[in-house]
Every structure is written in structure tokens, then in C-alpha cells.
Amino acid sequence: MxxxxxxxxxxxxxxxxxxxxxxxxxxxxxxxxxxxxxxxxxxxxxxxxxxxxxxxxxxxxxxxxxxxxxxxxxxxxxxxxxxxxxxxxxxxxxxxxxxxxxxxxxxKPEMPRERLFGEGRLVVALDGVRDPGNLGTIIRSADAAGADAVVLGKGCVDLYNPKTVRSTMGSLFHLPIVQEGLMELLPLAREGGAKLIGTSLQADHSCYGYDWKQSTWLLMGSESVGLSEEVRGLVDESVIIPMAGRAESLNVAMATTVLLFEAMRQRLV
Known part of the structure; x- marks a missing residue:
């Protein structure tokens, strides 16, 4: 030095x-x-x-x-x-x-909106994720699993919060991260052929039975209440992550990571 x-x-x-x-x-x-x-x-x-x-x-x-x-x-x-x-x-x-x-x-880097839409896209859309550590982990997982973009909707912690930046470990520079309202973007995604997929403990379908090869926007909600009512109203299908143990649920970052890596597994076959 x-x-x-x-x-x-x-x-x-x-x-x-x-x-x-x-x-x-x-x-x-x-x-x-x-x-x-x-x-x-x-x-x-x-x-x-x-x-x-x-x-x-x-x-x-x-x-x-x-x-x-x-x-x-x-x-x-x-x-x-x-x-x-x-x-x-x-x-x-x-x-x-x-x-x-x-x-x-x-x-701040330019974040092109164009990469949100198109055939075979895998986009993570977050609704009210407030914890910077969780947001950073989700961005790292999206990067690692080959997602095309991350969207930060209403109520999400600022991408450029120092704690968020640190926890991304540089992944915020690797893929587009767009900070924009989901109620505007989700209908555009659906018009472009994407399925809007949420998670629910009451869902009938396992995340391992969903076809992640198709264009998909994965919608994940806040740590405390999940998706807001208005965003949940746009969901096409909800899936559940099966669990063998007694834990009631996973936190939003871990759940998103599990789903993204299942999507990657299917897309690499």
C-alpha cells in the first residue's frame, strides 16, 4: 500500500x-x-x-x-x-x-427497463421488502441464479442504502435493478406474456411443479405481511415451498433464493 x-x-x-x-x-x-x-x-x-x-x-x-x-x-x-x-x-x-x-x-448506474420484458424472462419483483440485508441477499441470489432483472416496488428499502449496497457484494452492478411501481409494470409484464407468480402457505401447487422455463415474474412481499392486497390481486398463480421440518416458513430472502435456484435448475436442463 x-x-x-x-x-x-x-x-x-x-x-x-x-x-x-x-x-x-x-x-x-x-x-x-x-x-x-x-x-x-x-x-x-x-x-x-x-x-x-x-x-x-x-x-x-x-x-x-x-x-x-x-x-x-x-x-x-x-x-x-x-x-x-x-x-x-x-x-x-x-x-x-x-x-x-x-x-x-x-x-448511480443506468438501469434499462427493456430487459424486464421479452420471451423467457425471469424477473424478481419485490413489494415492500424493507430490510437491507434481505434485499441485498435477494439481489445476490438473482445474480447467481441468472435472473434477468430485479424490480423494487413500493415500500422497498432504497437500493443505495449503504447496508443494502454492502450486502449485495457487488451484484447490484451485474444486472438491471429498477425502482418503479409494480402496479404500472405488472400489467405490462402480463401483456408481454409473463406469468405473475406469488407464494402462499395455502397454495395447492408446489414450486417444484411449476414450469419456470416460461417467462415469469416472481412476486415476493414484505417480511411481515407478504404481498400487498393490490399486488396480490394481480397474481396468476401461487406456489408453496414444501418443507419436511417443523419450521412455519422461510424468510423472504431464503424463500426467494430457493425459488430462483429451482428456476435455474429447470432452465439448465
Whole structure:
């Protein structure tokens, strides 16, 4: 690790630029600026590889630029501003007691709506999923299982919440994630030939009997109440995940993962 002699150094958490960066911990300012914070070497590498605009990389001056990022200074991040900062600055901008060695300010990626529609699409549509850890896990599972896109409907936690970003482990850069109302998109999906599939403990059909090879939008609801009444009214069919043990149910992230991997299994046959 090293600190480049020509890199700007910022030591005070009261610095105006630091205040601007730390404001991105708040959704209101992320929406206004159309930017967000990514923390750690891996997420910065993923952002650079995805080709999104990384305006600044800020690193702990005592620890220097992480070795894994050195090659990016003259490559994918050659137009990025590199800034050394004190631990106090690192902590203020990441909102953590043990701040990472590096963070970056990144433009929100473009999310093309077109990939939501078309033959054979597998889309995960979320209704009121509020827990950032659950949302991040669902996005990782959708990425791993080869889903085409994820839609975040009304009441979902912000995709760019720092906890959500961390829990995606970079998968938010791998597939389109659209934040838009389900009541507008679901009828369009159905018009395009997709089946709208929900889950229910009262469903008669097993998820293993459903034909996941056809165009499908998998609708998953909030941790506490499931799908909202208005979204449930659009469901074409509900399936149940059979369970051999005594657990009453799975949480939304685990249930979504099980269903996505069954879809992947069928689609790979």
C-alpha cells in the first residue's frame, strides 16, 4: 500500500467536501446528487469493471492505497480523483465504528427497463421488502441464479442504502435493478406474456411443479405481511415451498433464493 505524494489529503471531518460525501448516507441527498457511496476494495473493483462513473476514491492515509486498486489508477479509474483522508473522515463518510480502508463516490448506474420484458424472462419483483440485508441477499441470489432483472416496488428499502449496497457484494452492478411501481409494470409484464407468480402457505401447487422455463415474474412481499392486497390481486398463480421440518416458513430472502435456484435448475436442463 502507498500514498501518492500528489494526492490531496483531507484530515478534518468538518471539511465541506467531507460533509458532501457524508450527506450521501441519507437517501434524500443520494436522490438529489444521483450518487452513492461504495465501501471496500471489492465493491470499488466491481463498480470500475461495470463501467459506472467513480468520481472519487478516498483512502485511509495511514494505510495507503490498497494494493488491489493500484493497477486501476492508470486503468479503469484513471479519471478518478484519489484522496487520502484521516480515520475521522473515513468514519464520518461510512457511518461505521470500524471504517473500511477505502470508499468511493459512484454515480448511480443506468438501469434499462427493456430487459424486464421479452420471451423467457425471469424477473424478481419485490413489494415492500424493507430490510437491507434481505434485499441485498435477494439481489445476490438473482445474480447467481441468472435472473434477468430485479424490480423494487413500493415500500422497498432504497437500493443505495449503504447496508443494502454492502450486502449485495457487488451484484447490484451485474444486472438491471429498477425502482418503479409494480402496479404500472405488472400489467405490462402480463401483456408481454409473463406469468405473475406469488407464494402462499395455502397454495395447492408446489414450486417444484411449476414450469419456470416460461417467462415469469416472481412476486415476493414484505417480511411481515407478504404481498400487498393490490399486488396480490394481480397474481396468476401461487406456489408453496414444501418443507419436511417443523419450521412455519422461510424468510423472504431464503424463500426467494430457493425459488430462483429451482428456476435455474429447470432452465439448465
Amino acid at each position: 502507498s500514498m501518492e505524494s500528489n494526492d490531496l489529503y483531507i484530515g478534518s471531518p468538518q471539511n465541506d467536501r467531507v460533509k458532501g460525501w457524508s450527506s450521501l448516507l441519507d437517501k434524500k441527498y443520494r436522490d438529489r446528487e444521483n450518487r452513492f457511496i461504495v465501501e471496500g476494495v471489492h465493491l470499488i473493483q466491481e463498480a470500475a469493471e461495470a463501467g459506472v462513473v467513480v468520481s472519487q476514491v478516498v483512502y485511509d492515509s495511514e494505510r495507503g492505497v490498497p494494493a488491489e486498486l493500484e493497477s486501476l489508477r492508470n486503468g479503469a479509474l484513471d479519471r478518478t480523483e484519489w484522496i487520502a483522508a484521516s480515520k475521522a473522515v473515513m468514519g464520518k463518510c461510512t457511518g461505521t465504528d470500524t471504517p473500511p480502508p477505502v470508499f468511493a463516490i459512484v454515480n
